[in-house]
Amino acid sequence: MITENTQTQMRKGILEYCILAIISRGETYASDIIAELREAKLMVVEGTLYPLLTRLKNNNLLVYNWKESLSGPPRKYFKLSEDGEQVLAQLHETWKDLSFAVQKATDHSRTNPASNFTDSVNPSPNPIILKDQETDNTENQTS
Numbered sequence: 255m256i257t258e259n260t261q262t263q264m265r266k267g268i269l270e271y272c273i274l275a276i277i278s279r280g281e282t283y284a285s286d287i288i289a290e291l292r293e294a295k296l297m298v299v300e301g302t303l304y305p306l307l308t309r310l311k312n313n314n315l316l317v318y319n320w321k322e323s324l325s326g327p328p329r330k331y332f333k334l335s336e337d338g339e340q341v342l343a344q345l346h347e348t349w350k351d352l353s354f355a356v357q358k359a360t361d362h363s364r365t366n367p368a369s370n371f372t373d374s375v376n377p378s379p380n381p382i383i384l385k386d387q388e389t390d391n392t393e394n395q396t397s
Contacts, residue, residue: 265296271349272296273306274334274342277316281331307332315341 269291276282276290284303291298310316315338320328334342 268349269296269298269302270306270310271342271345273303273310274315274338274345277332278334278339278342281319281333283329283331287332310338314338 272291272294273287276287284300284307287307288298288300288303307316311318311332314335316332317335318330318332321331323329
């Protein structure tokens with residue numbers, strides 16, 4: 255169904271941001287990340303999380319260390335690298351801009367957006383520029 259597909263894509267789009275934000279609070283074990291995401295109603299399974307953590311680590315956004323566990327083998331704890339902190343800050347700004355834009359675009363209380371829109375009440379953040387994959391690849395090739 256199209257609604258389920260759209261909902262899934264929306265969740266996937268913010269998953270990395272949420273994971274980086276959770277890890278930014280301090281060293282975090284993968285099962286703690288899953289628990290926080292579930293508490294936030296972002297259902298994630300280990301089969302989704304571990305490859306994502308590996309990709310974030312390979313992109314130098316995360317570092318990890320092993321800690322002994324009282325209940326089994328050592329555990330891998332993740333924390334943000336300096337690059338990860340910078341990316342999280344950029345994603346946070348993007349999220350603020352995007353959530354503002356979505357709120358404005360979906361505000362049902364405005365019957366005629368053109369006549370009721372005012373920037374003086376809520377100054378507009380940076381504009382959100384949406385590009386399709388094909389446009390991005392073309393621009394990158396010419397640069």
